[in-house]
Amino acid sequence: MTAVEWQETRQKLAQQKRWVIKIGSALLTNDGRGLNREGMQSWVDQIAALLQQGHEVVLVSSGSVAEGMTRLGWSKRPDEVHKLQAAAAVGQMGLVQAYETAFAGHQRATAQILLTHDDLSDRKRYLNARSTLRTLLSLGVVPVINENDTVVTDEIKFGDNDTLGALVANLVEADVLVILTDQLGLFTADPRSNPDAQLIAEGRASDPQYMAMAGGGGVLGRGGMITKIRAAKLAARSGADTVIVGGRIDNVITRLRAGEVLGTMLLADKEPVAARKQWIAGHLQTHGELVLDAGAVKALRDGGRSLLPIGVVATTGRFERGQVVACKDEQGNLVAKGLVNYNQSDAQKIVRTPTAQLEQALGYIAEPEIIHRDNLVVL
Numbered sequence: 001m002t003a004v005e006w007q008e009t010r011q012k013l014a015q016q017k018r019w020v021i022k023i024g025s026a027l028l029t030n031d032g033r034g035l036n037r038e039g040m041q042s043w044v045d046q047i048a049a050l051l052q053q054g055h056e057v058v059l060v061s062s063g064s065v066a067e068g069m070t071r072l073g074w075s076k077r078p079d080e081v082h083k084l085q086a087a088a089a090v091g092q093m094g095l096v097q098a099y100e101t102a103f104a105g106h107q108r109a110t111a112q113i114l115l116t117h118d119d120l121s122d123r124k125r126y127l128n129a130r131s132t133l134r135t136l137l138s139l140g141v142v143p144v145i146n147e148n149d150t151v152v153t154d155e156i157k158f159g160d161n162d163t164l165g166a167l168v169a170n171l172v173e174a175d176v177l178v179i180l181t182d183q184l185g186l187f188t189a190d191p192r193s194n195p196d197a198q199l200i201a202e203g204r205a206s207d208p209q210y211m212a213m214a215g216g217g218g219v220l221g222r223g224g225m226i227t228k229i230r231a232a233k234l235a236a237r238s239g240a241d242t243v244i245v246g247g248r249i250d251n252v253i254t255r256l257r258a259g260e261v262l263g264t265m266l267l268a269d270k271e272p273v274a275a276r277k278q279w280i281a282g283h284l285q286t287h288g289e290l291v292l293d294a295g296a297v298k299a300l301r302d303g304g305r306s307l308l309p310i311g312v313v314a315t316t317g318r319f320e321r322g323q324v325v326a327c328k329d330e331q332g333n334l335v336a337k338g339l340v341n342y343n344q345s346d347a348q349k350i351v352r353t354p355t356a357q358l359e360q361a362l363g364y365i366a367e368p369e370i371i372h373r374d375n376l377v378v379l
């Protein structure tokens, strides 16, 4: 794209209706020195102005662990999970109080929503969360979302709120995901350790070079830039463009709304994937794996075909019919995710089996596909 085209894209993005704004731990808690109330007031004022202009905003806010640590007088982030969970529970009170007070000054109601990965991977709970969020938006309420740290364990947590922000963007079919962080945006290398690193103004979320630029995260936040780039890719699935930008920039949200060149804009360049497929792709944990031969990998990647048992060479894990499984190539690379038509023990019986011999192998006929293409997302 030419510079003029990028500028036009920026203007268009700024006018999109539905925004998810994610505020990271490092920014929100002034690098661990308690809640950045001044910053919070300023972001809330700017969000209130967006709402006034007819936008809808969902806020995804981190900071519960960091604020809990401050309230409990802890200077070092604990390693024990239950202590982190306790800190999150204490800190979440401070977070929602601060947001509620700040939004009340604009006569705006807020709603606290605490989500877990399980909530979004269970179809029924996912649909419930979606309708609640849609209802809140239609009422002009600002949902304030965080992970429900009290009940999550290592295996089932998002861990970083960048991923949560992206899944929320998918859930509400947001147009824009704004990730406010403690750096000006994505740099060619971590600016903390590379003073010569250059800020990237714009690009495509799918561009593989960005992952290589993203180093580790800070002490308070957990994700770093890698999770922000992954989030941009995830958000792109439902058509949302992402802006990674410095939350300390004066009037950052208002200026983005005015189309100013700030931070890093990562565009969603593909057609949005249907909501059901996004839900499948959004599963961070899968129940098991199917290993595919090279022909099956090609049929999925190039042909958009269903997965037939003949192309499956092995199965692992314990999965039931209807659960999400990962499809990998023989080198272990993730190729796709999908809703499987057979439980693991039956799937194992029909590996490498031609369609015509399925009944003989199983003693019954279910679907000829092990995963139907409507339930399959190639990654």
Ligand SMILES: Nc1ncnc2c1ncn2[C@@H]1O[C@H](COP(=O)(O)OP(=O)(O)O)[C@@H](O)[C@H]1O
Pocket (backbone or CB within 6 Å): 023, 024, 025, 026, 027, 062, 180, 181, 182, 183, 185, 186, 187, 188, 189, 190, 191, 192, 213, 214, 215, 216, 217, 218, 219, 220, 221, 222, 223, 224, 225, 226
């Ligand atoms: N290429 C990069 N560009 C910008 N920041 C980077 C890059 N690579 C790593 N980082 C680090 O990521 C940090 C932001 O991530 P994190 O601490 O998780 O923040 P947040 O709490 O906002 O999610 C920055 O402070 C920076 O040190």
Ligand SMILES: N[C@@H](CCC(=O)OP(=O)(O)O)C(=O)O
Pocket (backbone or CB within 6 Å): 023, 024, 025, 026, 061, 062, 063, 064, 065, 066, 088, 146, 147, 149, 159, 160, 161, 162, 220, 221, 222, 223, 224
């Ligand atoms: N949910 C937790 C952790 C989330 C977190 O730190 O995320 P991030 O700001 O993306 O690094 C919290 O509110 O402290």
